[in-house]
Amino acid sequence: MKRMLIVLASIYLALILAACASNKVSPLIIKDSGLEPEILEDDSIVYKIEQIILTKGFQNLEPKVEILKRDDGFRLLASLGLVETSGVNIKDINKINNEINIHVENQLNSYGNQIAIPQILIELPNINLRSIENYTLNIINENYQPIKVKLSANEAISKVNADFQIATNTSPDIDIIKKGDSLLWKLNYKNILDKHNPETPVVDMAVTIDANTGELIESSKEFLSALIDEGSILDYIPNDYILYMKDAKGTSDSKKSTDLWIYDIENNTRELIYTTNSKIISAQFSPSLDSISVLESIDGANRLYVIIKDEIKVFRAMFDSSINPLIARWKDEENIYILSKSNTTSSIYNYNIKDGTTDLVNYMYADITGMQIQDEDVILTIKDEETEETYIQMSSNWINYKMKSEGYSPSFINDKLIGFLKFDEEADINRLFLLNMEDSKLYSSIDLNVSKYFEIDENTLGIVSDNKNNNDYTFHKYDIENKNLEEVANISSSQAYYDSEREVLYIDLKVPFESSKPQIIYSLNLDKKVLGNPR
Known part of the structure; x- marks a missing residue:
């Protein structure tokens, strides 16, 4: 019994001594608090x-440090x-009080330097975003001074x-160079309008000015x-003719007339073929x-005229019933849909220009907004009354439709593709x-923001894309066939027409400044034209 009491007393004493032992906690029982480490008082920072x-x-030419927030933290x-430089490097990053200093060395070489703005993207893996926002960030130039x-x-x-x-x-594309003791801005403009040269409206221009004196x-x-x-431009026959309209000279706003002209590309001649007091909606060879259809509007009513080109003879299409033509498309040499x-x-009629007869081709309980014709095939653009969206349908007999797809601006590309x-x-896009x-x-499918497209030949499309950010x-x-896309030239308008024989674009442009010629048509020589720097 006495021995048992001694054992119990020993155990009790051991427990008391353990309770009075040092308060240091064993590393084995430290738990992660979930807090990221703050900036330490030590000068050196890991980067x-x-x-x-x-x-x-x-x-922006001024030195600065920005904090870029990211999903995984931040970057500086x-x-x-x-700076005149061939490269830069960071010598050190440290902290003094509430400032973080980035020490930078510039590198020069004997075989070529450039004037540029060096930018360094830096990660500080041991610092959290909350901490960095409380500090002033400085760039310390170790062996150079920024150019002013x-x-x-x-x-x-x-x-x-x-x-x-x-x-x-x-x-413009812009650069700065050093010439002797001078710093020079070099500006290269692409595809600009020259107000002083109306006969050659589009030019490329290079200008160099002193960066200090101007x-x-x-x-x-x-x-x-x-x-x-x-x-x-109303219609274009590749490599041959441009059909276009312009305001007639000598007419006032109250009595405005419109002239219809043909430009013969081969002979570089213009011919006035028709004048009207009505608004021309469309015209097509x-x-x-041999003939040209002209659709006009006056006081809400539309009229169709046909011009026999070589005879400069014009007659109005007289219909058998009350028809208000909204779209006119040549089916063949004698018939217009x-x-x-x-x-x-929506009703489709056929008008025969030889005998002046009008026949109903088909009608649909739908809102047809567009019509394209190639031989016996027709593509219709239809607006959905409920969704206001448009879709396209194609048929060869007005009964069976080969396709129905959401979209707009359809066109026959060749005998196999639309x-x-x-x-x-x-x-x-x-x-x-x-x-x-x-x-x-x-x-x-072509991943561009397409404004216009057209057939150049059986295997080539011309495409005009809208560069939203660059205007x-x-x-x-x-x-x-090879599904290959080639950039050819930057241009000022979406209304461009390609001449494959002369490597020329004919461009219809609304002049973006006050001018006596607010709308012009000009040719752009692609042999001289090059793309600007990628943007």
């Missing part, structure tokens, strides 16, 4: 350089200002635009275009080019689709 670039984006973007100029890039552009009266929707050092122009006439509508139906546009909401006519299966357009060629 990782993700990227170094020498940028030519001269919008250090822009070092304007009196004229910023934007000021240089504004000065040149004002001095040369430049009309352009886009910014003095013009040199300038040059390359003439790329030739004015054809004022007006708007017949397949043989006409769309007319009532409250509930094209149409469809708005892609996610990408916010008008995407071009090509379908096989026989089985309605997708052949290809201009790009003309492309698309190889249908």
Whole structure:
């Protein structure tokens, strides 16, 4: 019994001693609090350089450090200002009080430097976003000083635009170079309108000015275009004719007349063929080019006229019933398909220009908004009354339809393919689709924001895309068989027509400044035209 009491007393004493032992906690029982480590008082900071670039984006020349928030934390973007350099590197990053200093070394070499804005993307893996926002971020120049100029890039552009009266929707390519003791801004403009040269309206221009004094050092122009006439293009026969309209001279706004002209591309001549006091809605050459259909509107009523080209003879189409033609399309040399509508139906009529007869082809209880014809095939664009969206249907007999697809602006590409546009909401672009006519299966789609497309030959499409961010357009060629897209030229308008024999674009442009010629047609020489730098 006595021995048992001694054992119990020993255990009790051991427990008391354990309770009075040191209060240090064993590392084995430390738990993660979930808090990220703060910036330590130690001067040195761990960093990782993700990227170094020498940028030519001269919008902001002042050195600065930005915090870029990301899903995985943040990065620092250090822009070092304007520097003559071949590269840069970080020597150290440290903390003094409430400031974080990024120590940068500039690198020069004997065989070539450039003036640029070095930018360094930096990761600080041991620092959280909450901590970094409480500190002042500094760039410490170890062996260089940023270059100062009196004229910023934007000021240089504004000065040149004002001095040369430049009309352009886009910014020039810009660079800065060192010549002797001088710093020079070099501006290269692509596809700009020259107000002082109406006969050669579109030019490329290069200008060099002193970055401190603003003095013009040199300038040059390359003439790329030739004015054809004022007006708007209505129809184009590739490589042969342009059919266009323009306001008749000597008419007032109250008595405005419109002239219809033909431009003969081969002979470089213009011919006035028709004048009207009504508004011209559309005009189109017949397949043989012997006749021209003209659809006019006056006081809400439309009229169809036919011009016999060689005779300059005009007659009005007189219909057998009350028809208000909204669309007119040549079916063949003697027949024109006409769309007319009532409250509930859309009717297609055939008008024969030889005997003046009108026959009903078909009618539909639908809102037809477009019609394209190739031989016996017709593509209709139809607006859905409930959704307000449009879809296309194709038929060879007005009874059986080979396809039905949501879209608009359809066109026959060749004997096998049709094209149409469809708005892609996610990408916010008008995407071009090509379908096989026989089985309605997708052949290809072109990932551009397409404004206009047309057949160049059996295997080539011309495509004009809208560059939303740059306020201009790009003309492309698309190889249908190889599905290859080629950029050809940046242009100022979506209304472009291609001449494959002369490597020329004919462009219909609304002039973006006050002018005695508010709408012009000009030719753009693609042999001289090159694309600007990628943007």
